[in-house]
Amino acid sequence: MRLLIAEDDLTYRHILGSLLRKWGHEVEVVADGVEAWNALRLDGAPSMVILDWMMPGMDGIDVCRRLRELKQDIRPYVILLSGKDQKKDLINGISSGADDYVTKPFDPDELRVRILAGERILDLQAESLIVMEALRKQASHDYLTGLPNRANIMDVLRREFARSPRAGEPVSVVIADVDNFKSINDTFGHQVGDVVLTEVARRMAREMRSYECIGRYGGEEFMAVLTDCNTQGAQILAERLRGAIADRPIECHAGQIPVTTSFGVASTNEIRSATQEILVRAADEALYRAKRAGRNRVECATHISSANLAS
Amino acid sequence: MIAGPSGLEGPYDEVEFLDRVEGDRELGQEIMQMFLDQCPKTLSEIDEAMRRGDLDSLGRQAHSIKGTVGIFGARDSHAAALGLETAARSGDMGTIRQAWTQLKQEINRLTAAIQEKRGTVPCDF
Numbered sequence: 396m397r398l399l400i401a402e403d404d405l406t407y408r409h410i411l412g413s414l415l416r417k418w419g420h421e422v423e424v425v426a427d428g429v430e431a432w433n434a435l436r437l438d439g440a441p442s443m444v445i446l447d448w449m450m451p452g453m454d455g456i457d458v459c460r461r462l463r464e465l466k467q468d469i470r471p472y473v474i475l476l477s478g479k480d481q482k483k484d485l486i487n488g489i490s491s492g493a494d495d496y497v498t499k500p501f502d503p504d505e506l507r508v509r510i511l512a513g514e515r516i517l518d519l520q521a522e523s524l525i526v527m528e529a530l531r532k533q534a535s536h537d538y539l540t541g542l543p544n545r546a547n548i549m550d551v552l553r554r555e556f557a558r559s560p561r562a563g564e565p566v567s568v569v570i571a572d573v574d575n576f577k578s579i580n581d582t583f584g585h586q587v588g589d590v591v592l593t594e595v596a597r598r599m600a601r602e603m604r605s606y607e608c609i610g611r612y613g614g615e616e617f618m619a620v621l622t623d624c625n626t627q628g629a630q631i632l633a634e635r636l637r638g639a640i641a642d643r644p645i646e647c648h649a650g651q652i653p654v655t656t657s658f659g660v661a662s663t664n665e666i667r668s669a670t671q672e673i674l675v676r677a678a679d680e681a682l683y684r685a686k687r688a689g690r691n692r693v694e695c696a697t698h699i700s701s702a703n704l705a706s
Numbered sequence: 707m708i709a710g711p712s713g714l715e716g717p718y719d720e721v722e723f724l725d726r727v728e729g730d731r732e733l734g735q736e737i738m739q740m741f742l743d744q745c746p747k748t749l750s751e752i753d754e755a756m757r758r759g760d761l762d763s764l765g766r767q768a769h770s771i772k773g774t775v776g777i778f779g780a781r782d783s784h785a786a787a788l789g790l791e792t793a794a795r796s797g798d799m800g801t802i803r804q805a806w807t808q809l810k811q812e813i814n815r816l817t818a819a820i821q822e823k824r825g826t827v828p829c830d831f
Contacts, residue, residue, distance in 0.1 A: 500776035
């Protein structure tokens, strides 16, 4: 493991460095608290630090406190090393944020196993972070297509509604619905239906810019949230998405299946003082018009078309 | 020299010292040399702090030397350094001077013993 030694006393620095290397650790050494703090803030910093309490500049306790104040998932594991051997010192040290406390002169056997205990904690922490990340992804993404799920995309929309009016920027919503999806399912089976949805999602996601967001809104429905984008911009994007799907059939084991999609677009520059619910309803209404007008097309909500949506 | 629990047999405890370096004699030699190299500087810094009446610095130096002699299991030096550290905190100059004299004596005994060990048996102590 990579360890940082922060110790101003030359003799202790040498003993610590020698022993830790002998135990197979990769060691970095600094001689005061400020250097320690700087070294621990770097990307890829050592995950454990043996920190002397009494150091010039910033002492070990200060470093501990500052590390605790960091808002990050992983903090280095701190073993505070100190010549202060009273119970109150240990209490003070751990209260300040140290994970463990070893008194000077230290016993090498004791230090070695305390490092071992620290490694166990760090391993556990790393594992739980991986699991947490996986759960976070699972909870916010659609299992089939890998796109953000409905709750997630609605969150994005909510955030944009909170932000955009202040920034004076329009927000647009595009709702896409795969045409005749039920008959694809009925004709070719659900497996093919899944392939179609996955491919539609993939093609649309590829057309999006990094700051735009598209998610799976329902069964065969998708929703894109476009920031700083008016009706015209949203319409252009929707046309691009429509083309990406309709231009070439989707390949699957059942053969080549031609798939089209209809789109409804609504933007706050057109529907003024719209709430997010009204904007989504307006996009839904435009989508309905696209379906009625023969599918595989884009329709935009206008001030007139959405006049009675507020009720 | 035979190590004893109270260190009465000498100014430091060989067995304890070897434990502190995990039985690594080479590392032990290096640490002894470092201590001998560092000692005059530390003592003159304490002297300087005494002259300036800088009790903060005095306390820190005493604390630091206490930690270092602890590696050698040098109980008398350790006690004397603790004495100076405590005296510096109390601020009583009479006690401080007394503790400083005591510490100097103990450090001299300790360095002499370590010097002797290094000198007579350079590769094995």
